Amino acid sequence: MMADQTVYSTTSPVTNERLVHMARLLLKQWDVEAKAIEVIQSGQMALVWKVYTDDGPKCLKRIHRPKKKALFSIYAQDTLAKKGLYVPRIIETRNHRLFKQYGPFLFVLYDWIEGTPFDLNVHDDLIAMIEALAHFHEQSVGYEPPPGVPVFSKLGKWPKHYMKRCRQLEAWKQLAKLDRDDPFSRLYLAEIDRFIEKGEEVLQQLLESYYETWVEQMKKRPSLCHQDYGTGNSLRGEDGNVWIIDLDTTAFDLPIRDVRKMMAPFLFETDEKGKTKADIVLEAYEDVRPLTKKEKKVLFIDLLFPYDLHELAVEKYIRNVPITEAELAEAMAYEQAKWEEIERRLDSL
Structure with missing residues (x-):
C-alpha cells in the first residue's frame, strides 16, 4: 500500500x-x-x-x-x-x-499500490493531487458505517478544538515561567498573549460565519475528510491514476479541513508566474468541487487560527523536544504574516 x-x-x-x-x-x-x-x-x-x-x-x-x-x-x-x-x-x-x-x-x-510520490514543486503534480482530493470528498458523500460501527465525526467540533488550543497556550505560560532561563520560554511569555487573543477572535469569527449552518447541512449527507493528506499519502500509480492511501485518520468533517492543511504551507510560495501555490491549490480544488463565498470564508477563517504556533508549543511543552528561540520567532512571524494575507483574502470575498 x-x-x-x-x-x-x-x-x-x-x-x-x-x-x-x-x-x-x-x-x-x-x-x-x-x-x-x-x-x-x-x-x-x-x-x-x-x-x-x-x-x-x-x-x-x-x-x-x-x-x-x-x-x-x-x-x-x-x-x-x-x-x-x-x-x-x-x-x-x-x-x-x-x-x-x-x-x-x-x-x-x-x-x-506501486507508484511514485508527488513533488509539490511540480505544477502538474500539485494539480493532480488536489483534484484527486476533491474527487475523494465528492465521491465519499453518503458513506454510512455498518450497524454497530461507531461514527467518527468532527462535524461541529471546530469551536471546541479552538477553545482547547487557546486554553493550552494559556496553560503553558505556567511551564514557561518555571524555566525563565530558557530563551524559548522567555519569548513565549513575552509574546504569546496576542496569539491567544487572536485565537479567541478567530473563534468568534467562526461562530458568526456560515460554519454552523454548513455543519447542519453536512450532517444530512456528510463527506469524508482524509485528515492527513499530503505527498506521503498519495501516489501516482503505475496506471497513471492518483491513489490515496493511509486512510487511518479518515473522519466526517467539512471538506475544507483537508484544503486548509494543503494551502497553509503555500501562502507565501509562488510559482514562476508569481501566483501563490495556495491559490493554485484552491483553484484546482474548485475546478472539481466549487465552493461558495460563504464556504470559502469559513476556509479562510480556519486558516487564520495559529495552528503552527500551537504545534510548536506542543513539541516544546508536551513532547519535550528541544526547540530554539529562533524557531519560535519564525513561527510567530509566519502567523503574523498569515493573518495579514488571509484578512486580505477575506476582504476580497
Whole structure:
C-alpha cells in the first residue's frame, strides 16, 4: 500500500526476524501464501510489512488507532474501494472479515499500490493531487458505517478544538515561567498573549460565519475528510491514476479541513508566474468541487487560527523536544504574516 517514498525500518536483525515471524503467524488468517516478507515500518505503534505473493505484493498493517476510530476508517476504505475510488482494496480474512484483532490492535491486509510520490514543486503534480482530493470528498458523500460501527465525526467540533488550543497556550505560560532561563520560554511569555487573543477572535469569527449552518447541512449527507493528506499519502500509480492511501485518520468533517492543511504551507510560495501555490491549490480544488463565498470564508477563517504556533508549543511543552528561540520567532512571524494575507483574502470575498 506504500511506495518508493517509504522510510524503511532500521530495526536490528533480531527484531526484524521477530517481526517477520509475527507477520507469518498473522497471515494464517488470510488465504495468501507469502513468498517473502519485508518489514517496512516499525519502532512505533504502527507496523507495516510488504508481503510478496504470486498474486502481487500486499500490505499487512497494524492500525495505530483506537478500535472505534479504526473500524470507521476500515469500513470507509472498503466502501470507497468497492465504489471504484483509487484507494487500496482491503483483502478479507478467511472468515470474511476486513480485519483481524489481536489484543487491542487491529490488523488489515491491503493491496500494495506501486507508484511514485508527488513533488509539490511540480505544477502538474500539485494539480493532480488536489483534484484527486476533491474527487475523494465528492465521491465519499453518503458513506454510512455498518450497524454497530461507531461514527467518527468532527462535524461541529471546530469551536471546541479552538477553545482547547487557546486554553493550552494559556496553560503553558505556567511551564514557561518555571524555566525563565530558557530563551524559548522567555519569548513565549513575552509574546504569546496576542496569539491567544487572536485565537479567541478567530473563534468568534467562526461562530458568526456560515460554519454552523454548513455543519447542519453536512450532517444530512456528510463527506469524508482524509485528515492527513499530503505527498506521503498519495501516489501516482503505475496506471497513471492518483491513489490515496493511509486512510487511518479518515473522519466526517467539512471538506475544507483537508484544503486548509494543503494551502497553509503555500501562502507565501509562488510559482514562476508569481501566483501563490495556495491559490493554485484552491483553484484546482474548485475546478472539481466549487465552493461558495460563504464556504470559502469559513476556509479562510480556519486558516487564520495559529495552528503552527500551537504545534510548536506542543513539541516544546508536551513532547519535550528541544526547540530554539529562533524557531519560535519564525513561527510567530509566519502567523503574523498569515493573518495579514488571509484578512486580505477575506476582504476580497
